[in-house]
Amino acid sequence: MEDSCVRGQFVLISDSLTDGSFLIHHFLSLYIKGGWKVCLLALAQSFGHYNAVGQKLGVPLTQAREKGQLRFIDGLKCSLQMYTCAPQEGQGENPLRALRDKKATLRPLYDLVKTQICSEEGVLEGPTLLLVDDLSVLVSLGVSAKDVSDFMHYCRVLMCPTQQGYCRVLMCPTQQSQGAIVSLVHKDADVEDEENSTLFRHMAYHGTVHLAVEGLSSGYSRDVHGQSNLY
Amino acid sequence: MAASMGKGGVTSFQKKSRTKTLQIPGTRPSSHGNQLLVSTGVPSLDHIIGGGIVVGTVLLVEEDSFGNYARLLMKYFMAEGIMTRHPLLLSSAELHPKQLLRDLPAPVSDDIGKAALHQENVSSEKNVEKEATMKIAWRYQNLRTEQPELGAFSQFGHYYDLSKTMSSEMTDTAPSRLFYLPDELPLEEQGMWNGIRNPAYVKLLQSIQDVVREGQFDLTVPQPKDMSRTVLRIGLHSLGSPLWGEQDGGTSHDTSLPHFLHALRGVLRTSLAACLITIPTHLFQDMAFTRRLEKLCDSVIRLESFAGSEKEQNPAYKDYHGLLYIKQLSQANSLLSYMPDCNDFAFKLRRKKFAVEKLHLPPELQDSQQREQDDPVAALKTPSTGCFSISGKSKLDF
Numbered sequence: 345m346e347d348s349c350v351r352g353q354f355v356l357i358s359d360s361l362t363d364g365s366f367l368i369h370h371f372l373s374l375y376i377k378g379g380w381k382v383c384l385l386a387l388a389q390s391f392g393h394y395n396a397v398g399q400k401l402g403v404p405l406t407q408a409r410e411k412g413q414l415r416f417i418d419g420l421k422c423s424l425q426m427y428t429c430a431p432q433e434g435q436g437e438n439p440l441r442a443l444r445d446k447k448a449t450l451r452p453l454y455d456l457v458k459t460q461i462c463s464e465e466g467v468l469e470g471p472t473l474l475l476v477d478d479l480s481v482l483v484s485l486g487v488s489a490k491d492v493s494d495f496m497h498y499c500r501v502l503m504c505p506t507q508q509g510y511c512r513v514l515m516c517p518t519q520q521s522q523g524a525i526v527s528l529v530h531k532d533a534d535v536e537d538e539e540n541s542t543l544f545r546h547m548a549y550h551g552t553v554h555l556a557v558e559g560l561s562s563g564y565s566r567d568v569h570g571q572s573n574l575y
Numbered sequence: 576m577a578a579s580m581g582k583g584g585v586t587s588f589q590k591k592s593r594t595k596t597l598q599i600p601g602t603r604p605s606s607h608g609n610q611l612l613v614s615t616g617v618p619s620l621d622h623i624i625g626g627g628i629v630v631g632t633v634l635l636v637e638e639d640s641f642g643n644y645a646r647l648l649m650k651y652f653m654a655e656g657i658m659t660r661h662p663l664l665l666s667s668a669e670l671h672p673k674q675l676l677r678d679l680p681a682p683v684s685d686d687i688g689k690a691a692l693h694q695e696n697v698s699s700e701k702n703v704e705k706e707a708t709m710k711i712a713w714r715y716q717n718l719r720t721e722q723p724e725l726g727a728f729s730q731f732g733h734y735y736d737l738s739k740t741m742s743s744e745m746t747d748t749a750p751s752r753l754f755y756l757p758d759e760l761p762l763e764e765q766g767m768w769n770g771i772r773n774p775a776y777v778k779l780l781q782s783i784q785d786v787v788r789e790g791q792f793d794l795t796v797p798q799p800k801d802m803s804r805t806v807l808r809i810g811l812h813s814l815g816s817p818l819w820g821e822q823d824g825g826t827s828h829d830t831s832l833p834h835f836l837h838a839l840r841g842v843l844r845t846s847l848a849a850c851l852i853t854i855p856t857h858l859f860q861d862m863a864f865t866r867r868l869e870k871l872c873d874s875v876i877r878l879e880s881f882a883g884s885e886k887e888q889n890p891a892y893k894d895y896h897g898l899l900y901i902k903q904l905s906q907a908n909s910l911l912s913y914m915p916d917c918n919d920f921a922f923k924l925r926r927k928k929f930a931v932e933k934l935h936l937p938p939e940l941q942d943s944q945q946r947e948q949d950d951p952v953a954a955l956k957t958p959s960t961g962c963f964s965i966s967g968k969s970k971l972d973f
Contacts, residue, residue: 366910389907390844396609396908424841427772427834428781443834444772484867485837486830530870537863 351471352504355526356551358544360533364557368477369394371526373403376413381472383461385453387419387481415460423485442487450487450495458502461523468522474503478528479547480540489543493550500525500550533558599804599847600729601659602630607913613661613806613849614732616651619931621732623920624874625904625913628849630806632873632905633839637856637865639880639897642813644922645853646675647929648878649812652851654679654735656808657749660728664786664809666754666779668818673753675812676746680735736927752786754779756818773820773831780838783809792847807848815854815868829864836871844907873905878922895921899931 355371357364365388372394375382386394391405398405408414422440439453461472476499482492503523531544548554554575605612605626612627615634621627628634638645649665653676656663665672760778787793792807815821815832843850852872856865869875880897881887892898899920904912919934 363906363912365906369910390841392844393908397910400910420837420841420844423834424838427838428777428784480867480870481837484830484833484871486834532866535862535866537866540863 351522351524353524353553354500354504354551355524355553355555356547357526357528357555357557358531358548359528359557360531360559362557362559364528364530364555365389365477367555367557368475368526368528369397369401371473372405372475373398373401375473375475375524376403376405376408379413379471381413381415381461381470382408383415383417383457383472383474385417385419385457385474385476387423387479388477390420391416391418417456417460419481442491443485449491450482454495454498457499462502468503470522472503472523474499474523474525476525476527478530479543480528480530483539483543489539489546492543493546496525496527496547496550599806601655601661601731602806603627603731605629607909610908611806612731613808614655614659615648615851616653616655616733616735617648617929617931618732618734620648620876623899623901623915623931624876625915627731628851629873629905629907630847630849631843631845632907633836633843633850633852634905635869635872635875636851636853637875637877637902638813638853639878639882640857641880641882642853642855643882644878644880644897644924644929646670646812647924649810649851649853650675650679651735651929652808652810654682654741655733657741657745658682658728658733659730660749661806661808662786662790663749663751664754664783664807665751665812666756666782666810666814667812668756668775668816669813671753671755672812673755676751676753677740677743679741679746680737681739681741683734683736734928737924737929738927752782754782772834775819776831776835779811780835780842783839784842787842787846787848793845794847795845804847807846809848809850811850811852813855814852815856816858821858833867833871836868840871840873869903872903873907875903876901892921895923895932895934897922898934 357367359365372382372384376398384394391409395405405414409416417439419440422438423443426438426440426443439456441452442448442450457474461474462468476496479492479496483489503525527547529544529547530540532540556575599611602611602613603626604610607625611630612621612625613630614621614627615624624634636645636648653663653665655661657679665675667675756775756779759782760775786807790807791798791802791804798804821829821832839850842848854868856868856877859865877900878897879900881889881892881895882897886892899922901915901918901920904915906912917933920931921934922929922931
């Protein structure tokens with residue numbers, strides 16, 4: 345189990361006309377069982393959802409959360425708060441300020457992620473995974489693809505610093521990257537969604553592994569749900 | 576949160592603990608996962624979406640061009656809520672919600688009979704009938720003849736008669752909160768809004784939150800154990816229509832409705848509520864916008880009516896009034912959504928009821944088919960058999 349949790353990877357999951365979120369559950373259970381520290385940035389579902397699936401997969405998420413192995417960032421709650429609060433009050437601490445304020449970026453969200461997983465010096469302590477579910481929700485809520493891409497770039501630098509191939513020579517060889525990122529982007533083939541396509545292209549460029557999940561080319565079948573390719 | 580309260584129990588390691596199922600009349604646990612379901616009011620529709628609407632999720636109905644069938648589904652949903660004594664929250668911008676409620680289909684008569692029977696005092700009924708002493712089954716002599724818990728309101732899914740309307744005493748006594756947009760938000764505020772949030776949607780979400788809080792549907796607030804709980808039914812009719820202030824026909828840049836849906840999901844996941852939304856997506860110019868809305872809802876079906884289109888004359892469709900597409904099914908609290916065994920459904924509206932059925936192609940269409948070039952059977956991309964005889968005939972004719 346330990347060997348399959350690879351460090352220094354930025355895994356991008358994309359789904360087209362189907363739902364790739366089962367892979368999020370898979371990675372979540374894999375890394376929690378592997379003993380990694382996981383930060384789950386949940387923008388699409390509530391904690392109860394991951395917990396319910398986790399119990400079926402044999403991973404007790406509530407206990408992991410209490411112990412501190414799992415850090416959960418509740419995107420739904422932040423978004424709801426941003427939506428219903430009056431303009432003057434309550435915006436101060438919300439990491440999703442960018443949803444109301446056009447001039448803000450996702451910097452507060454990055455700061456929150458950093459405080460959740462790093463020690464006081466700002467360095468990763470032990471192997472850590474950042475799991476983002478999912479980035480297309482941010483685009484749907486109005487954040488520009490560029491802002492999301494910048495956010496992911498900062499996260500990648502935080503989690504996997506030795507990833508850039510051409511920089512490897514210059515980096516100190518003892519600095520082994522401790523972290524990994526897995527994120528999900530929707531990329532429906534039948535619809536032209538420019539922002540999502542732009543975001544996908546940026547993420548594919550940054551990523552080391554791309555898992556594409558799609559339906560069967562021969563049509564809908566009940567028993568076989570789809571196919572996935574690895575790039 | 577909704578799942579941990581509503582499901583059949585804790586993990587298998589703790590078999591001895593008490594099960595925490597919520598016994599709410601009018602709901603039933605899903606066979607697919609540990610979730611609570613409510614009925615949409617149309618049993619055939621319940622069957623194809625996996626048993627019903629999962630409590631805590633949203634069912635999106637993409638409207639047909641004239642909106643009739645979507646309005647009918649909304650009426651069924653509300654009627655089911657009245658029959659099961661679930662409180663209602665109904666919002667509408669064009670039609671006053673009271674008008675919608677006045678026109679609900681009446682339940683089929685034996686259900687009313689059962690409901691009336693329940694309301695009578697069971698003991699007085701026993702006194703009236705003569706108790707003939709049982710000779711054979713004398714052990715059962717002392718048991719009650721009637722089980723008072725099983726009334727019509729705890730049944731899941733009722734049958735309705737569209738030719739009659741529900742009595743006004745039933746609709747008036749049902750607990751409901753109506754949101755009629757012109758009353759809630761004065762016209763000046765509705766018209767032009769700059770900024771990211773449409774005030775109409777914000778007002779609607781705030782009233783939903785108020786109802787959830789006041790009616791004690793919120794699952795994050797601990798309630799006394801013996802309090803009987805019920806499910807709130809939220810119906811949002813024709814959201815996203817131009818009357819709600821959707822400008823530009825919903826281009827990708829307008830994030831007001833997606834943000835509303837995302838925030839609504841945040842409210843619903845921690846509440847005992849189920850939501851049915853109808854949106855006229857055929858008005859939106861940008862398919863990407865529709866796709867984003869779909870991703871933010873849990874289950875999505877689309878209605879396409881034949882009225883006024885060339886499909887009306889198509890002999891393959893002659894029994895039906897429209898097609899129903901399942902675009903997405905709820906994945907909340909489970910790894911996979913419910914997988915139906917086929918995806919070709921059509922609906923028909925008879926005089927008394929609305930039903931959804933699997934679309935079957937007849938094995939051979941009649942010779943009265945005049946125009947071979949508009950071969951309807953070849954145009955249907957269903958995996959059923961029977962296409963080959965027709966297309967063979969047209970080849971020979973050329």
